Structure formats: C-alpha cells, structure tokens
Amino acid sequence: MFGYYLDLALRSLRRSKTLATMMVMALAVGIGASMTTLTVAHLLSGDPVPGHSATLYHPQLNPTMPPRLVHEPTSAMDYRSAMDLWSAHRADRQTLVASSPVKVRVEGSGEPPLPRQVLLTTSDFFPMFDVPFRYGGPWAPTDEGPHARVVVISSTLNEQLFGGANSVGRSLRLRDSDVRIVGVMAPWRPAPRFYDIWQGRYRHGNTESFYNDPEDIYTPVATGLDIFAGQVPGVPVHFCWDMGADGKSMQTAPCAWLSLWVQLSSPAKVHNYAEFLKGYAQQQKRLGRYTSDQTRLQSLMQWLEWNRVVPGTVRMQAWMAQAFLLICLVNTVGLLLTRFLRRSGEIGVRRAMGASRRAVFTQCLVEAGLIGLLGGVGGWLLTLLGLWMVRQQPVAYADLAHLDLPMFFGTFAMSLAASLLAGVLPALRASRVPIGFQLKTL
Amino acid sequence: MRHIVKPLLRHRMMPLLVVLQVALACAIACNALFLLQQKLVPLLTPDGVGQPQQLVVAWNLAPRGQPWPVSTLRQTAAELRAIPGVTVVSLAGSWPMETMAQMTGTVLADGRDGKADAVIYIGDHLRSTLDLKLVAGRDFSAAEDVVVYKNIGIDDDGPTIITRALANRLFPDGHALGKVIRIGDQADAGRRTVVGVVAHLMRNKFSQDNRDDIDYSMLFPGTPSNWPVPMFGVRVRSAAEVASVLKAVKATVQRELGSNMIQGIDPAYETYGDMRQRMLAQPRAAVWLLSGVSLIVLLVALVGIMGMTSYWVQQRTRQIGIRRALGAKRSDILHHIQWENLMVMSAGILLGMVLAYAVNLWLMRHYELTRLPWQYLPLGAVLMLALGQLAVLSPALRAAKVPPVVATRSV
Known part of the structure; x- marks a missing residue:
C-alpha cells in the first residue's frame, strides 16, 4: 500500500x-x-572532555582581601592557597593552570621569536583532560621542582617550528631560558577552552574568546615562574586586590591567578573534597589570611553553565x-x-x-x-x-x-x-x- | 464590507493560516530589521577621521614596571616627527576605534541640566593628526598642547574640543563655544571650556556603547603622566609613503621604548584604516546575516500568501462568475480580492505587532537589547501591507478575468 x-x-x-x-x-x-x-x-x-567530564571539578575559594574584596568565590586562587590544596593530594588527580603570553624561538634558527601562549600547569593536566600525545609524554612529577626546564608543545607549534618531526629532546628558547621538549601533543581542540575561562557570567554574552585554540606550550608552574622571574605577564592587574602587587613575585603577590582542577571519581569523594575545601577556607579565615570562608565546588559542566559559555x-x-x-x-x-x-x-x-x-x-x-x-x-x-x-x-x-x-x-x-x-x-x-x-x- | 467579511468567517481555515503567517513574519521582520539597524550604526556613522589610510597608529605599548616618563615619550614623538614623510605626530592616552584603555564617563554642561556619556581623548596635536574637520572655534594652541598633567588629566581644568553631536546634546541652543563642561558630578571635577567643535569623531569600543552616544567625543590637549598605556598617531604626507613610514615608526618605537616593554604583549603598528576595517568586520558580517534573514522571511511569506490566495480564488471561480453575470465589473472583483487581502493582512499585522513587542521584551531581558522604537511598528505594518498587495495581485487579476459564462456551466 x-x-x-x-x-x-x-x-x-x-x-x-x-x-x-x-x-x-x-x-x-x-x-x-x-x-x-x-x-x-x-x-x-558540547562536552570538552567527553567520557569523564563528570569526574572533573573546579574548586573555588575567595582569597580576595580588602580593599578589593569581592563577594563571590573567584575563578582562581592566590599562589599559596593553590599550592596548599594541590600538594594536599586529596583528589584522585589535581592540577593547576595559569595562562600567559611568551616569546618562543628555536635557538640558532635565526627566525624571529614567535609570540605564543604558555600554560603553567602540572603533570596531571594531561591525563586528567585526556590530552593525546603524538611523541613523548607528560613530564615526570619529579620535574615539578623549580629547576626543571621541561615543556610539552602543541602539534601546531611542532608543525611550525620543526615541520611536524619528532622534536622530543630538542630545546626551545622561552624568553631567556632554554627548555627541553619532553612531549608533543597530537591535535587537541577542547571547545571551549574550559580550564582557563574567566568571569563568563559578567561578559554579557561576549564569550567568543573562550573558544580560542588551546595554548601552544605547557610547562610546570615552578619552571614558568623561573622563566618569568617570578612575574607572570598574563595575569591582569584586576586579578590583584592590592595595588602593592607591582614587582612582587607572583608567589607572594596578592593576586588570584592559579586555577585548581581536581578529578573525583565517586560522589563520596566529591562530598569529602567539598568538606576538605570548607575546612581549608575556615582555617585560613581563622588564621586571618582570608576575610571570607566561601567555597564552591562545581563539576565541569556546571562550571561551563555558570560561565554561560555559549x-x-x-x-x-x-x-x-x-x-x-x-x-x-x-x-x-x-x-x-x-x-x-x-x-x-x-x-x-x-x-x-x-x-x-x-x-x-x-x-x-x-x-x-x-x-x-x-x-x-x-x-x-x-x-x-x-x-x-x-x-x-x-x-x-x-x-x-x-x-x-x-x-x-x-x-x-x-x-x-x-x-x-x-x-x-x-x-x-x-x-x-x-x-x-x-x-x-x- | 459585510460581503467581504462573511465568506472569510465561513471558511476560516485559509485566512487564519495567512493571519498566522503574516503575524510571525511581521514579528520576526520587525526585530530583525531593528537589529540590522543597530548593527548598521557604526558602519554608517562617519568616524570623522580624515584620510584613514594615511594615519599610522602605534599602540598596545605596555611598559614593564613603572610607566614611561613623559620626557622619554616626547623624545620618541620627536624622533617620529623627524621621519621623512611625516607631517604631524600625536602622543595620546587613548584612541578612537581600538585602544588598550578607554576613558569614558558622564559629562555635564555647567550650570544647566545637559548630561551625556562621552569618551575623552587626551593627547597633543590630536585634532591635526586625526585630521578632524573643525566646524566652529579653533584648534588647541601650542601653549595648550605642551601642558603635562600631574596625572591622567581628567580632573584638570583647561580647554576642550568636542564633536557637534555632543555640543548639540549638552547645549541645545547651539552656542557651545566658550561654555564649560564638567567632567563628572563631583564638586572638584575637572572643568573644560569648549574652544572648538569638530564635525564627527566616533568613539572606541563602539559595540558596547549606546547608539546615541557613538559620536559623543571630547579632545583634551596636553600629555598625561603616569599613564601606563601611551600610544602614537603619525600622519603621513602621501599615500605612497605609508609603507616606508610604517616601517620607520616600528623601528623608532622599538629602539626608543622596546627595551622597557612587557615581554609577551606585542606592540601593534597599523594604519587607522586597517584598524577600522578589522573592528567593523563583525558588525558587517552581522549585517549580511540579518539582511539575509529578513529578506528570506519576507520572501517565504510572499510565496505563502500567494499560494493560499490563488487557491482561495480558484475555489470561488464559480461564485465570481455568478457575480460577473449579475453585473459586477472586473474592477469590482479585483477590488474585492484586494480588500479581502487587506483585511486579512491587517488582522495578521495587529497580531504581529503584539508578537514583535513580546519578542523584543524577551530579547531585552536576555540579550541586553534596547527597546524596539515604536516607529518600527508602523514601518513594519506598511511593509507587510505592501507585500500582501504584491502577493495578491496576480491571483486577483486572474479572478477578475473570470468570464461570466463560467456561472452557467455545470450548476
């Protein structure tokens, strides 16, 4: 019919x-x-980390102090809090991120330095966010110390500088320091670049920049601070709540500039981590280092929602x-x-x-x-x-x-x-x- | 009238669909055209800058640590002035179109209730570098241009040149020259005397500004000190020399200031024309999109109305034949169909206006748009009525051609 x-x-x-x-x-x-x-x-x-975005959480504190006290937990933390929480190792995995511009070139190539973005992070970043590797791999956790000179580079940068060849073991000049490449990523394009988006809620829909390509260079936080001699140029002035920040090392500066991400694989762990976070904030308030004991622990998708990324x-x-x-x-x-x-x-x-x-x-x-x-x-x-x-x-x-x-x-x-x-x-x-x-x- | 309305009510389905379609088209077209007009404002507003391709801008200069002392910056400006082919150089704190920092705020006409949100540009030789057209008064004098402010200069007293739009807003009686404008409403706010009026000067970051404000700009002479993001504007004598001057400007700024710049923030060197092109790329893309949407919405509506009316006419061929046999003229039939269309369209448009308003309210709530100006509603109505008449023309003419003999067939 x-x-x-x-x-x-x-x-x-x-x-x-x-x-x-x-x-x-x-x-x-x-x-x-x-x-x-x-x-x-x-x-x-969409989901920038398909598969296990549900296990990724973004802990937030409110480290700001008068005179620029804000009434919301900030996107990032000051160095000391970030390091305290990161080194406590209370989650399955944890990583820190901060992005900054940097000039990069290959020593002896005669090419002018290229302006690129560098991400100061830790070795857990790569397995946590499912970053694929073409050559080599993440640096060892022992390389998180201050004098390691290791980087992971993106496939785009590898293409530009080394024509796509295996560049593991070669060295790059970042600002005035020589660093050794330990890993080359395969093409990776998380959309949005969820781990360093700022205050999307207050951007009135102007969030196109959240969809920029990810950084081209990844280096341990301590190495990054070494390379920049304590300063991180990518940190905007308004992330510092005291103007006395000028010239101080970012390790002590009154600035919120490092974001913490943790991986928690079960609801019980999420609950425990939230308690741990609360305890930390209250302790810091008692010590007089904080004026607020606000905390927030949002999953990746909640974080995107909260930032109104689209x-x-x-x-x-x-x-x-x-x-x-x-x-x-x-x-x-x-x-x-x-x-x-x-x-x-x-x-x-x-x-x-x-x-x-x-x-x-x-x-x-x-x-x-x-x-x-x-x-x-x-x-x-x-x-x-x-x-x-x-x-x-x-x-x-x-x-x-x-x-x-x-x-x-x-x-x-x-x-x-x-x-x-x-x-x-x-x-x-x-x-x-x-x-x-x-x-x-x- | 009754003989038009009654058949419509008896066969409700067809006219109802037309009404629905017209209402939707009207609501969408009104809002799309409104958005379109908003996006067109920066494209159509003259920015006032003369010879944009012969103006080289060096910006995004960020010092490491302390801001550059004025003496260093003036030295750089002098070096720039010495480049062959350069006519005038401005050392400024911010710049139209795109800039690292912008100075905006509420300014008040002293002693009256005029008030506006304006942008302020501070720098020396601004008028001549930007090549703005003076329509009244004078340019800043050399003595006024050499002033070095203790701070940015916003709170200091002195002369100012403003745009005609701002002058008309603050001093509606048309006599802005010699009047005083207060920069902010504090008691110790800077007081600026208007010495000149220029035709136009578009503000920077226009996408964030209210549409009325787009031409509200003020120029202050002199040089701010302790200003972390200075920039240079370089006027080139002829188009042929632009490329060489651009290169020389880059080399000079790098030589004079390069060693003290923040690593990783790259200074930008480009012509003002290129800058404008880049900043307007997005509104331009939006304009294409919105005009495409409006056009297709109207086209689809046209096709729909045409299809439905022609069926509606075809179905009544016999009745029309009877009316013709009973003495109705061709023009009577034609007018009948046209009137009918007018009434159905009017009902659709009325509904569409309400819908358009509702859509606008929703957009205002979620996307920070301004209220749909009421002028759009009659404009949209006339547009839709014209469209309706256009769509009905061919079916109506066909109806008018029905010969009376049809009435006698197969009754």
Missing part, C-alpha cells in the same frame, strides 16, 4: 512542479537555517532560526492544504470507490513526508553552505563549524518531522471531504 501511495505522491508532485518546488525550497531554507545555527550551538555547548550571538541566531523555521512550517501547512483540497474531486472518487478516511489520510501524509524528505536533502545542502559561511566568519570558533553525524541525521529527522507535522492538519481536512458533494460537482 505504501508503495502505491508513494507512486501517487510522486505523480502529484510531477503534476504541479512549481508549487512543489516552492514548498520544498521553503522547507529546505527553514531547515538549513535552523540546522546551521543549531549545529553551531550544539558544538559550542556566546550570546550564537544563542540569539539559534532562536532566530527556530522562529524562521516556524514561519516556513506555517507556510508549508497552508500550501499543503491548498494542494490537498484542490484534489477534492479526486479524493471524492477514491472515497466513493471504497477508500477509508484513514487511507486518504495516510496517502496525504505520505505525500507530505516525501516533500519533507526532499526538503531535508535541500536543507542538508543549505546547512553545509551555512556552516561554510560560519567558517568564513572572523570568530574564534569558526574552525569548529562542521556537520557531525548526529546533526546530519538530525537534519533529515527534523525535516521529516516538520513536514509530517505540517501535513497532519491538511491531511485531516482532506480526509473529511464530503463525498457526495464532490461527486456532484465533477
């Missing part, structure tokens, strides 16, 4: 080509706009495209209705010859579905075009805009669902055509 309905639907499409083309096009444009924006929103709101423009475009799809749908309802009702005579004959209402209804829906399928193909092509256009935009997340498999199937599912939904009302109407009246007018 289905084959027969499909045949009827094809015949009917062929009969009125213009109207059919218009409907398919309208549906395709709606689906294309909707899927383009949804794909971008989907990619930007840029405002992306969310707005997604809403706009859904509204647009709604217009296209109403349009399809109207056009399908005219299409079916124009054939009232034909339907009358079929009904008179014994077709049930249900059969007429199904036949109309098959036709709507066929239009939906064609619209889906058009929508898929337009989505590809739309994503290509997004990739041409001057935005940080441009390179991420690709259609993945779920979104590919989503396009067709959405198109089919939309056209069937739009077809229900016209099909119902068509199946209720009064037989006698139609036969009389033939």
